[in-house]
Amino acid sequence: MYKPPAKAPVLQFIGEEQCCQFINQELDKYEGIREDLLRKCCKSYDPQQSMVVIEIPSCIHAVACAAFGYITDTWLRQSETLILSTVSASVCGKMRDNCEGRMIRPDGSLKLPREELPCGKSWKWPILVVEIKLSEPISHLMEDIIFWVDESDGDVKVMITVSISRGYKIKIQRWNLHRRPNRADPIPFPTGKIEITRSPNKKSPHKITENLTISFEDLYLRPKKPKSTECDLTFARESLEQMAEQIWITQEQA
Structure with missing residues (x-):
């Protein structure tokens, strides 16, 4: 393992x-x-x-990125709407004191086409960002979350993390920032999560707690069209189990 x-x-x-x-x-x-x-x-x-x-780069990380990408691709086919998979395209943050901003490369990202963006929204920023972490200190994860949500001034609407532990447990979380009174620095806090734990008996279903749905409006910045196939992004149990199995098999063989 x-x-x-x-x-x-x-x-x-x-x-x-x-x-x-x-x-x-x-x-x-x-x-x-x-x-x-x-x-x-x-x-x-x-x-x-x-x-x-x-x-x-590691095999586990690559497998997790591909598996999560399959979930979003499946949703896009069901919804029959256009969104751009910009994968791990780097983005630079705000300039400070005449110095270039921090550059960061996500593990996955989605962007709306320029013509779909509402007035005032920058095409520079993805609408959804995914960060995949393998037993990484929580402080590193928090720094990435703050960068994506805070530096974009809210243009990054959906921030997802996938945390993979050594104990055959995977945690998927959505994050927002909490603004504290009289404090300039925001605190990241989870607004939805899924935990997947491997069953001791491989023939038994894995334990999946809670669920996570991302609204269509958060991703497209507009309501669904009437009588259309447009739908929310829901993490189905079958897709989650397939993603977890791929990650755990790779862990065993690495």
């Missing part, structure tokens, strides 16, 4: 060459490609803090 490191290493480097040397050292522990390492492995870059976050 795959066992991620208890804590991600923090390394100081000078220049791109030394950064790539560190990445190559880490890649010796994994299977992976070594061409164009910075572009493919860079998760986020914050020029104000001179900090780059590197994620080494």
Whole structure:
């Protein structure tokens, strides 16, 4: 079974060459490609803090991304509406003190076509973002949530996280930000979740608690058309079980 490191290493480097040397050292522990390492492995870059976050690609992460993408693709076919899958396209945040904003690359994202956007909404930001984490510290997850919801001034309407633990448990959550009185910094809080736990008996159904539905209006920024096939995005049990099985099989074989 795959066992991620208890804590991600923090390394100081000078220049791109030394950064790539560190990445190559880490890649010796994994299977992976070594061409164009910075572009493919860079998760986020914050020029104000001179900090780059590197994620080494893994089979579990790739399988989870593809499985979640299948759920959204199935919904799009049922709804018969157009939305663009921008997958892991990078986005830069707001400039501060004449310095470029933080760049971050999601694990999945959806955008409305420009002509579908209401007046005043920027095409720069995806409408839905997915972040997939493998036993990652909660503080890292919170930073990503705050970036997507706060930096976009609300243009990112749906923020979804998929947390994969070593104990055959998967948690899918939707997040919003809570504005506190007399405090500038918002707090992320979950507004819906699904927990999937593997059954000890593989022939028995897995335990799936609660459910999660994302309204059509949150994704398309308009009501459904009368007498149309347009529908909310609902995470069906069958799709969730298929996603979980793919992730758990990969965990066992990694």
